[in-house]
Amino acid sequence: xxxLKVQGVPNTLSEQDFIDLGAAADLYSGSDIKTVSKEAxxxxxxxxxxxxxxxxxxxxxxxxxxxxxxxxxxxxMYDIPAGKLKEPDxxxxxxxxxxxxIKPSVCIEDLDRYVDFTSKFG
Numbered sequence: 001x002x003x004l005k006v007q008g009v010p011n012t013l014s015e016q017d018f019i020d021l022g023a024a025a026d027l028y029s030g031s032d033i034k035t036v037s038k039e040a041x042x043x044x045x046x047x048x049x050x051x052x053x054x055x056x057x058x059x060x061x062x063x064x065x066x067x068x069x070x071x072x073x074x075x076x077m078y079d080i081p082a083g084k085l086k087e088p089d090x091x092x093x094x095x096x097x098x099x100x101x102i103k104p105s106v107c108i109e110d111l112d113r114y115v116d117f118t119s120k121f122g
Contacts, residue, residue, distance in 0.1 A: 001030060002095070005037035011090040021095055027104040027111075036098045043094035044087040048077045061086035 002021045006013060013021075025033060051064030053072030063086040065072040077085065 001033045002037060005034065006041070006090060009041060009090055013090070013092060013095075017092045017095075020092070021099075024096070024099055025104075027106045027108070028099075029104070029106050032102065032105050036095065036102045039098035039102055040094040041090060043097060044090060047088055048085060052076065054080065057086055060084060063088060 002013075002025075003018050025036070028036065047064050053065050053067050053069060053074055054062040054077075055065040055069060055071040055073065057063050061084050062073075062075075062080045
């Protein structure tokens with residue numbers, strides 16, 4: 001499901017990252033994963049909003065950088081010319097942060113009840 005939600009979005013996620021996300025999302029429902037994915041997809045925008053330094057990349061675009069990056073120029077997102085902001089790609093850390101913010105809505109007791117119901121009634 002994570003792979004479907006990030007489809008068409010620039011990202012650095014590998015196959016192994018998706019496997020790790022699946023393992024980390026134990027007890028997350030499909031709806032929970034959708035919410036986590038939305039949260040993760042907003043992370044690059046938040047990085048731009050919170051950045052105090054940006055550096056020039058290809059074609060005169062600007063992307064947020066570390067405060068210690070020597071190529072960084074002190075500015076905020078709103079100082080960048082229109083259409084020249086390059087958001088960072090979505091990465092595994094964005095998803096892991098989202099997983100810490102969004103908690104699963106399924107609990108072990110619910111799963112036990114479903115297993116019990118299925119064993120009794122098919």
